[in-house]
Amino acid sequence: MLVLDKSEVDKRLKVLRDELSQRPTSEELRGWNYDRPPVQPLSQSIRFGVGELAGRYCETLRDIYLKRIL
Structure with missing residues (x-):
């Protein structure tokens, strides 16, 4: 089992923040793109509920698979 103390967690989070600042997230991956249509499901005939x-x-x-396909 891996056990980290608070200082180790803080140090690792700082490294991650530094890496993220060097490689920012692409704008096409952020939220809604008005110049592109929304993502469409692969199949229009099968719709899944959130609870599923x-x-x-x-x-x-x-x-x-057993409930919806078979």
């Missing part, structure tokens, strides 16, 4: 995807108890998504 957020309340996960099967990490392999087999439960959704």
Whole structure:
């Protein structure tokens, strides 16, 4: 088990912040792009509920496959 004290966590967060400031996030990955359409689902015939995807108890998504596909 990895145990970090507060000073070690602060030091690692500082390194991460420095790396992020050197490589900022691309604007096309930030929020809404008005010059491009919104992302579309791969299939219009199958729609998933938020609870199906957020309340996960099967990490392999087999439960959704069994419920929706079969």
